[in-house]
Structures are given as C-alpha cells and as structure tokens.
Amino acid sequence: MLDIQDLHVRFLGREREAVAGVSLSIGEGEIVGLVGESGSGKTVTAMSVAGLLPRKQCDYSGKILLDGTDLLHADRESLRKIQGRDIGVVFQEPQTSLDPLMKIGPQVEEVLRIHTRLDRAERRRLAVEAMAAVELPEVEAVYKKYPHQLSGGMLQRAMIAAAVIAKPKLLLLDEPTTALDVTIQAQIIELLKKLNRESGVSMLFISHDLNVVRKLCGRVAVMQRGLLVEEGEAQEVFRHPRHPYTQRLIAAIPTRTRKGGEA
Amino acid sequence: MLMVSFLTFAAFSLISGDAAIAALGTSATPERLAALRAELGLDRPLLVRYGKWLLGFFTGDLGVSISYQQPVGELLAPKIRLTLWLSLVSFLLITAVSIPLGVLTAGRRRFEGTRTALNQLGMAVPPFFTGMLLSWVFGVGLKWFAPGQFPDAKEDFAGAAVYLLFAAAALSIPRIAMTVRMLRSTVQEELGKDYVRTAIARGNDRGQVLRRHVLKNALPPVVTFLAQTMAEIVAGSIVVEQVFVIPGLGRMLVSSIGGRDYPVVQAIVVILALWVVLAGTAADLINQRMDPRLRLGGAA
Amino acid sequence: MKRGNGFFIAGLALTCLLAALILLGFFWTPYDPNAMAAGPKFSAPSPAHWMGTDNFGRDIFSRVLQGAGTTAVIALATLAIGAVCGCLTGALTGYFGGPVDELLMRLNDGLTAFPSILLALVMISILEPGKKRSVILALGLVFIPGFARVTRTAFASLRDVNYIKSARLMGASGPRILAVHMLPNTLPVLLPALTIGFNNAVLAEASMSFLGIGVTPPDASLGYMLSEAQGMLFAAPWYAGGTGLVIVLMVFSVGLLGEGLRRDRGVL
Numbered sequence: 062m063l064d065i066q067d068l069h070v071r072f073l074g075r076e077r078e079a080v081a082g083v084s085l086s087i088g089e090g091e092i093v094g095l096v097g098e099s100g101s102g103k104t105v106t107a108m109s110v111a112g113l114l115p116r117k118q119c120d121y122s123g124k125i126l127l128d129g130t131d132l133l134h135a136d137r138e139s140l141r142k143i144q145g146r147d148i149g150v151v152f153q154e155p156q157t158s159l160d161p162l163m164k165i166g167p168q169v170e171e172v173l174r175i176h177t178r179l180d181r182a183e184r185r186r187l188a189v190e191a192m193a194a195v196e197l198p199e200v201e202a203v204y205k206k207y208p209h210q211l212s213g214g215m216l217q218r219a220m221i222a223a224a225v226i227a228k229p230k231l232l233l234l235d236e237p238t239t240a241l242d243v244t245i246q247a248q249i250i251e252l253l254k255k256l257n258r259e260s261g262v263s264m265l266f267i268s269h270d271l272n273v274v275r276k277l278c279g280r281v282a283v284m285q286r287g288l289l290v291e292e293g294e295a296q297e298v299f300r301h302p303r304h305p306y307t308q309r310l311i312a313a314i315p316t317r318t319r320k321g322g323e324a
Numbered sequence: 325m326l327m328v329s330f331l332t333f334a335a336f337s338l339i340s341g342d343a344a345i346a347a348l349g350t351s352a353t354p355e356r357l358a359a360l361r362a363e364l365g366l367d368r369p370l371l372v373r374y375g376k377w378l379l380g381f382f383t384g385d386l387g388v389s390i391s392y393q394q395p396v397g398e399l400l401a402p403k404i405r406l407t408l409w410l411s412l413v414s415f416l417l418i419t420a421v422s423i424p425l426g427v428l429t430a431g432r433r434r435f436e437g438t439r440t441a442l443n444q445l446g447m448a449v450p451p452f453f454t455g456m457l458l459s460w461v462f463g464v465g466l467k468w469f470a471p472g473q474f475p476d477a478k479e480d481f482a483g484a485a486v487y488l489l490f491a492a493a494a495l496s497i498p499r500i501a502m503t504v505r506m507l508r509s510t511v512q513e514e515l516g517k518d519y520v521r522t523a524i525a526r527g528n529d530r531g532q533v534l535r536r537h538v539l540k541n542a543l544p545p546v547v548t549f550l551a552q553t554m555a556e557i558v559a560g561s562i563v564v565e566q567v568f569v570i571p572g573l574g575r576m577l578v579s580s581i582g583g584r585d586y587p588v589v590q591a592i593v594v595i596l597a598l599w600v601v602l603a604g605t606a607a608d609l610i611n612q613r614m615d616p617r618l619r620l621g622g623a624a
Numbered sequence: 625m626k627r628g629n630g631f632f633i634a635g636l637a638l639t640c641l642l643a644a645l646i647l648l649g650f651f652w653t654p655y656d657p658n659a660m661a662a663g664p665k666f667s668a669p670s671p672a673h674w675m676g677t678d679n680f681g682r683d684i685f686s687r688v689l690q691g692a693g694t695t696a697v698i699a700l701a702t703l704a705i706g707a708v709c710g711c712l713t714g715a716l717t718g719y720f721g722g723p724v725d726e727l728l729m730r731l732n733d734g735l736t737a738f739p740s741i742l743l744a745l746v747m748i749s750i751l752e753p754g755k756k757r758s759v760i761l762a763l764g765l766v767f768i769p770g771f772a773r774v775t776r777t778a779f780a781s782l783r784d785v786n787y788i789k790s791a792r793l794m795g796a797s798g799p800r801i802l803a804v805h806m807l808p809n810t811l812p813v814l815l816p817a818l819t820i821g822f823n824n825a826v827l828a829e830a831s832m833s834f835l836g837i838g839v840t841p842p843d844a845s846l847g848y849m850l851s852e853a854q855g856m857l858f859a860a861p862w863y864a865g866g867t868g869l870v871i872v873l874m875v876f877s878v879g880l881l882g883e884g885l886r887r888d889r890g891v892l
Contacts (some may be wrong), residue, residue, distance in 0.1 A: 111525055137529075145527035159516040162615065175527045207616050225527070292390045437630060440883060448828050448875035452834050453868035456854060460861055559741040563831050578835050581745060593742060616736065 063087040068123035081287035092264040094278035102285040112140045149224030151218040153236040155216035159208040166204035191222040204250040214245035218303040232264045357385045396591045407572035414492040426507025446501025451560045455494035455567035491568045495560040510542045544611045551607035632884025638877030649689035657686040665823035694845040699825035705764025710771025716780030732769045740766045774817045778810040819882030823875045
C-alpha cells in the first residue's frame, strides 16, 4: 500500500544527505516501526511521507507511492487532498501540536470539515464516536475543552482520534509516546493495537524507544545516518540482530526488559 | 492615571506662581498679586488644591483658562471632538492598511531586503515632514485641499473629511510601517509553531491555516500593540495639527504651554492620558476574552 | 558565526558618512549659516547653493549641516542619560529581583504607557523651554524607563540560566557576574535598542523643536528649521525638502544599522 522507493533527501546547505537511499514498504494492516537515534533520518522520512517536507529547502529524489500515487512529486493541490484523508499524522508533543485557542471537538472534526461535505451535526457525531473509540472519558465534556485543560495522555488520544476520524489508509506516528509517562505510554500502545485490529489501518511508528517498538510493531526497520541498515519481522530483529548497529542499539536497552521478553 | 495627574498638577503648582505674574504683568503691585493669587486659590496647600481639582474634573469643572478667561471645559469641548475624529480616522487607516499587508506578506521570503528597507524608510519619516510633503503635493500642487484652512465640518463636510484624511495619512505612515513589521514577525513566529504543522498535515491550505488557526493565536500581542498605537497617535496628532493648522487639542496644548496657561495644559494632558489608558484597558479586556488561558481558573 | 549582512553594512556605511559630514560641519560649512545674503533670496538648489537659499538669502545647506549637528548632539546626550541610567537600574533590578524589582516594574509600566512626547512636553514646560539642556534633560529622563525595562527583561531572563548559576556557585561576585557573564549576552538586545533610542530621540527632539517647545534660536535644530520652512512652503519648498530629507536620512541609516545588528546576532 505504501511503497518508499530509494528516497534521497538532502537539505540545501548541508553536505550529508538526511535520507540516503531508503526503500521501505508497508502493506495493508501492517504496523511498521522505524527506529534510530536522533539524526538518523527517520523523522525526515516520515515527514516526506506525510507531505510535510519543505520542498524549497531540499534536494530530493526517489518515489513515495501511496496506492500508486507518487507523493514525493505530487503537486500541492493533490497532496493536500491526500493529507488528512488518506494519511493521518500524530506528532510527539500534543500540547503544542494542537491549536491552543480551539476546542478539542472542532479540532478532531477538522479533517472532516476540510475533506467532506458533512454537516455540523454529522461531523459532531463522528467526532464523538472517534473520541469514544480512543477511550477518552466523558467525551461530551472533553469535546468542549481547550488543550491546556487536558493531560498529555488525553491530548494524545485526541490527536489520534483526529488523525483516524476520516478512516485513512495510513497512520503516521512520530514519537507519539516519548513525551508521556510510562504507564500512559502502555495505554496508548494498547489503544493503537486495538485500532489496528478493528479498522485495519496501517501504521508507520517512528521511535527511538526500542521497548515500545517491540511491543507494538509487526515489522521493524532500523536507520542509521540516513540509511536503512536492517529490516525484518520485529521479533526476529530483536532476537537475532544482524547489523552491528542494531546489535548496539539492542544492547543499550536496560537489562531487565531485555531478559524478560514481554515486559 | 492618578499618579500622572498628580504629577502634572504638582509640577505646575511649582511654577504657578508665575501665572499670577503672567496675568497681571511684571509691573503689578504686590497687593494685586496677592489678591489674584487668593482668587485663583493658589495660596492653599498643595493637596487641598489637588483634591479640589480632582473633584472638579469629575464634575466637569476643569478650572478657568488664564489666557482665554473661559471655563476650560467649554473651551476644550469642540477641540476634543476634532482631535477624537483625527485619532479615529488615523487608527482606522493604520489598521486597515497594516493588517492585510502584514498578514499576507508574512512568511514570504522574496524581496525581503527591499521590504525591510522600505519599512525602515517608512519609520524614518516624521509625520510633520510627511505632512508638509502632502500639503505641498496635494494642496499646493494638485489643489485637492487648501493647506492651512481647515473647513468647518458643518458647512463643508466632504472638504473637512478630505482634509482630515490627509492629516491622518501623514500621522499614520510611520506607525503603519511599525505595525506591518510587528504583524509580520508575530505571524511568522506563529507559522513556525507545531500546531501549524498539524493543520497542514490535516490538509489545510495556506489561506485556511491563516484564517482558522494563526490569526487568532497571533492576535494578543497585536491587540496590545494597537493600544500603544493609540498612544502614538495622540503624540502624533499634536504635531500634525500644527502642520495642517487643525484647531484641535494638540494645537491648544502647544499654545497653552507657550502661554503658560496651566489649567488648560493640565486638563489636556489628563484627557489625553485618560484616552491612552482607556485604550490600554480595552486591549487587555479583549485579550482576556480571546484567550481562555488568561482567564482565571482555566487550567485542568 | 558572523556574516556581514547587507543591512549592517549599508547602515554602517551611511551612518559613518553622515557622521563624518556632521563632524565636518562643526568646523567648516560652505557658507556661514547665519550670513544673510550669502546668495540671492529664495533661490532654488544650484551648484553654488546645494539646497538653495531662504528668505534671508542664507545658504540652506550650511544651515542644515549645522542643524543636523545640533540634533545629533542632543540625541546623543539624551541617549547618554537615558541609556546609562536606564540600563544601570534595569540591570541591577533585573539581576537582584525582589520587591524593589516589582515596584519599579509597576512604575515603569505606568510611565511607558504614556506617550513619551507628552511627558517630555510637561517636563520642558517646567524647565526653561528653549534651552538645549532642558530638552536633553527632559528627553533623557523620559527615555530612562524604556531602557530600564529592556535591560531588566534581558537580565532577569538570564538570571536563572545555568551558566550564571554555576558562576554563582563558583563564588563569583555580583559585579563580576554582571559584567563578565551577563553583559556580553545581553548586548544583542541592548545594541539595537540603542539605535532605536537614538532614532526616537532625533524624532522627538525634531517634533518638539518644530512645535516651538524644543530648541529655539540661536541653537537652531532641524526641527525648528522645518517649522520655519513651513511658512515658506510656497516660495521655497526646497528648504523643507532639504531639511526633512536630512532627518529622514539620519533616522533611516541608523535604523538600517539597528536592523543589521539585530540580524547579525540572529536575535529576531
């Protein structure tokens, strides 16, 4: 469904490519993890898929095919139609990623406002449904609240609701749990698994936290300095890492979880 | 506010001894000076005089002008109206021009150098100079209005309006430059924030991003800035009224200072200060309404 | 990373040029600025008289040069008073904080809400109107709150920064911290503020002299000359043109300089 073919991205003014030839596929219903340290290029890859690459400031080449359409070279208008509807994005910091002066409800509905002609009542109904699906408590009350009135975990659920409300083909998540407490992290992971099961939405999960990736993803791809150094079934990669970099990453995980398998 | 009026009053009382001399001339006899002083109430202690004045202010009695021998309130009423009009027209002009300019050009990088240079130029041109330029080009040259002859609004409304417009334009230009700059930087700052990224990821186009999200977030500092603009307009009107010979509060202030007519000066200064403070308070109120985070008891 | 950016260079060049001209003007002008009948009355700009002559036949260019000098001196003196006092108070209260800081800030808020020209007008009418030193004193005092606030904000925000804390822990004394650590880091904000202050001073002085409440003859400044020029708008528009142009040029070049300063340090 999503096919990244030999993606190269270099920011103008820099010598080194941020993404130096990455190819990755995501099938329907798959959850793929993209891991690596800061600077590995995983976020740039994700942003390229989301259509958020600042084209005027980069040299780029390759293809990003979403069911046949090349996102990388699509014109603004076509890209815009896909953003939100076919691809949903969840960012790392929910407090700053949501408009502080807009209530939660309308923000969850926003994609519907842009891409559909549904009327207000219909949108509200779907928003409430989506918010319930992400297990937000007291949905009606939360609908009317402002971002600063909710906790990080609740905000992130709202972001997820906003991203999946139009039933996109792909959900892009860029470090969605990094800013949250560990217990909340676990809840969000479970939620994502549930969403994937029930709706079949594919996910590209970016993280530097291997524990989280291990619990959630079916397949895992490891990036180092712009290149894909390892890829495969999650459990395989974790048990038998082939690339020295992957081995180092895994070795760096605190001992307790590594031994236990399922923590 | 209180502080300002007290300071002004105290300051003037210090030299108001001159007022008696000014009124009577230096050859006045000591007895006549003393009599006038008593009549003007200048021989009573400072605080008492201030108290009296304050009371008078709120009841509309602002004292009597020394030069004109008229109650100050009467004297100033028509001038207040005129200056008010000038201020409002200038304010509208500034907002109407700067907001579209500032918002639409924010984030666009082309011609940035030229834009900034133009901006600096705009800020460098003092209102009295622009006023003279305008007078010369449009008044003397094109004869769209007669510089120095402000038509009576009741007789020639259109003429007065045009005249006022030119004066307002002269006043507004530096402030427009500043406001555009401020708007651009504020909007640009907002555009760099995370929620804009989210908005784009949801499929908003540039216009929608601006309208739906950025504008209301960029507003608070702008509103405050506009309130300060009001203060600037007040200052500018003093000068512009001089250039265009408009019989408003500003001109009155200048002539009163020169003529040492302290009751008038005092009253005008306080009125202008009041106007500025009102603008500031209005701005604060608007900001409070707009941003739920500023209201008490908003956090979860 | 210092890049010579366009604004800075252009601003610096223009400012230096003007400064040089003004300095020259202190020692020599093409004609004696007060000499009547240095040329024919009301003559338009020409090679002999670059800005023409006025109603007394005085060479306008010489007068403008002299006036610019007066304006510049007043602005600089104002800046000296306002900036030095303001920055000092701001730095001290910003660094030490506490109730004094709170009180001063409130006071400052009250004062700055007020259009500075009004305050200055009030003050001038108390002192002797028409004298250079009254104008300088009045404007200088009026500018103090502005500088105090800018400095105070800069210093207060640095107060809790890590390297300052570690300097304190190492036992560095108050003055040392202020001078060695904080000052260099607040310069990016202070220097542009100085340029803005200069421009405001020039404009304020010009406005007040224009209104007749600032500097009066024999100390003629550009503002006063403009008010003279207004009366001759019909007959000798070049008087107003030349004078005004010089004001604009002064403010413009210093403005560019300030803009360049701001960008060079990346603080925008």
